[in-house]
Amino acid sequence: MYTKHKIYAMIFNLFRKFPQKNNKISLLTNKNHSFESNLEYIARELDIRKTKDGKDYEYNFILKDSLSLKNIYDFASSKYVFLVDNFFPLAFMDVDGMKWVQLWHGTGIFKKFGYDLLNHEEKKVMEMFSNKIDLVSVSSENVIDIYAHNFFLDKSKVLPFGIPRNDFYTKQHLDSNYLKELRESFEKDYPQLKGKKLVLYAPTFREDTKNNAVFDYFNIEKFINELGDEYLLAIRLHPNYLKYCDEEHRIDLDDLSNKYDIINFTEFKDEQKLLLLSNILITDYSSIMVDYTILKKPIVLFAYDLDDYLNKERGFYFDYKEKVPGKIVFTTEELIEIIKEEDFNLEKLEDFFKLQFGDFKPNSSKVILDYILDDK
Structure with missing residues (x-):
């Protein structure tokens, strides 16, 4: 060995x-x-x-x-x-x-x-x-x-x-002029972003292949039909997502991007800029939510398989249901409703931030x- x-x-x-x-x-x-x-x-x-x-x-x-x-x-x-x-x-x-x-x-x-x-x-x-x-x-x-x-x-x-990568979040990069320039730069590359807020969906992977098929649960078509006039959906998959996909559930995001008005940011290297640009983060059990709390922007936890994840996957160092920095939803319909009502529970976000960063x-x-x- x-x-x-x-x-x-x-x-x-x-x-x-x-x-x-x-x-x-x-x-x-x-x-x-x-x-x-x-x-x-x-x-x-x-x-x-x-x-x-x-x-x-x-x-x-x-x-x-x-x-x-x-x-x-x-x-x-x-x-x-x-x-x-x-x-x-x-x-x-x-x-x-x-x-x-x-x-x-x-x-x-x-x-x-x-x-x-x-x-x-x-x-x-x-x-x-x-x-x-x-x-x-x-x-x-x-x-x-x-x-x-x-x-x-x-x-x-x-x-x-x-954490060195969070050195990015200086006053300079949080300044309104920088954010305006960043937005304009992105709009040149992704013109469909003009006039819309950006929702970033960044799920983690599951070792359970059934639950790892995130788009069997996240209904992109329904999301766009209900929110597409105001929001543009961007997707960033975990590097291990494909590792736990079987052929039946394997999704080509480029094909999805051609079918629906979404952006595939899975291979986009500069995550910090992507988080700055996003107005809302949708995730589940990904630690991307920890870094995102620095920005004090809304997070929604789309945990469609929460009971399975708690029982079968690696587990957490805190009570997930009590501590996560936002509302937990289990269906696309609930997710859409939370975003429409802007019911994000930002108090939980602030408590989570203090736990993770203290004096950042x-x-x-x-x-x-x-x-x-x-x-x-």
Whole structure:
């Protein structure tokens, strides 16, 4: 077991015999490119430091599952490593003299993750590498205990420095002039947006293939017939959606876009701009709702399979029915009614925001690098 991880570590340990570069940083990615945004904001902050202060760090984005010798050499000769996911080869790697930062790919506390989802053997391996992590940056003091448990770390290494990708939400990007320019830019690319509010439907995936067939439950035609004069529907599916689709329920969103007046934003890279542009978010169990609460805009939870999800999927760190930041609906008809009546329950949104972010500040990348880099 873990043969691939041990082979990776063996090659890494050989390259560790070469000199380490104290200004070299590895940003460890994986095949899920939607996880990269935290690393991209760290890279941007490094570029800012080079321009403003002349602090020149060499950084590389490295695919964590690649056995490329060049990649592993670049990785092994780095002093600093930033992760957005677990990395099991670390259990067998010699990392003396390196600093490792776990940024994770989710925000706050929501669905169960990490240690809570591992089997016995996986937990043993995590326990072998967890003490090699120097810092886990989290969104607020309120979530430290859960992250310390799930990374099997002492709480002193879990600090509320924030989530780098949320550095986007500065006063500049929330300014009305910027929002106007963003809207105009989108309208050039998507002219059907002109004169309409944007509703973003961003469901997560289900491992149950029946419940994963979201468009068997979300009636696009009814939604457009009832709300299409005022709202334009955009859809952003989870990267794992297709993984749990069988042929019977597989939907081609491009075909849907041709049939209905909707926009497919599944492959759209800049999620923060998409959230800024959206007037309403419809989701279910996706952690996208956590980031969206920063904007204090309405969220509706379309949880058509709630009982199944609570009983069969991974579970939550809070009472879903009590804590989610908006009204829960179970049918398209209920969803339409909530939007028509603008009955969004924004008080729940504010409570959820405080739980997840506490005192939110969009400066996480700077704070993290100030803490971890040896260039004071």
